[in-house]
Amino acid sequence: MNANYAAAPEEFTKVLDDANNLRMQSATKILSLRFRMKDLMTVEEWKALSDQMSAYSNRYKHSGAGEAKTGY
Numbered sequence: 001m002n003a004n005y006a007a008a009p010e011e012f013t014k015v016l017d018d019a020n021n022l023r024m025q026s027a028t029k030i031l032s033l034r035f036r037m038k039d040l041m042t043v044e045e046w047k048a049l050s051d052q053m054s055a056y057s058n059r060y061k062h063s064g065a066g067e068a069k070t071g072y
Contacts, residue, residue: 001007001015038046 001011037049041049
């Protein structure tokens with residue numbers, strides 16, 4: 001659409017709106033699955049899973065000075 005000189009602002013807005021709606025649908029589905037998983041686990045199981053996920057994600061982060069590590 002960027003190559004179309006005659007493209008109206010509304011066309012760009014529609015593309016962005018559609019992308020945002022799809023992203024929101026994905027986020028809602030992921031959040032729903034998270035709570036379903038949590039309901040199937042004990043507190044201890046959830047903490048173990050969270051700790052493992054945090055350790056896994058930290059392998060791919062190169063934190064600089066002063067950056068705090070966050071968990072799930």
